Amino acid sequence: MIRQIIGRCHVGETNREVCAYLVSRIKKSVWRKLPLGKRVSILREAIKCHAENRALYCQVMRGNFS
Numbered sequence: 001m002i003r004q005i006i007g008r009c010h011v012g013e014t015n016r017e018v019c020a021y022l023v024s025r026i027k028k029s030v031w032r033k034l035p036l037g038k039r040v041s042i043l044r045e046a047i048k049c050h051a052e053n054r055a056l057y058c059q060v061m062r063g064n065f066s
Contacts, residue, residue, distance in 0.1 A: 002042065006049045011057040018050045019043050 005025050009018045023031060
């Protein structure tokens with residue numbers, strides 16, 4: 001689910017913008033009920049996924065398909 005949401009973000013967006021977008025896609029009541037540790041791990045996973053998307057974009061634009 002995180003990958004689907006983050007996949008809609010442009011690779012040029014900052015991590016803060018990506019995290020804000022992710023949180024906006026989750027119901028506020030659900031997000032607030034999650035323990036802090038769980039929220040942190042979700043945001044870390046979102047940043048990791050965004051970094052992977054950015055790396056893939058860079059590979060494609062450079063022509064590195066290995």
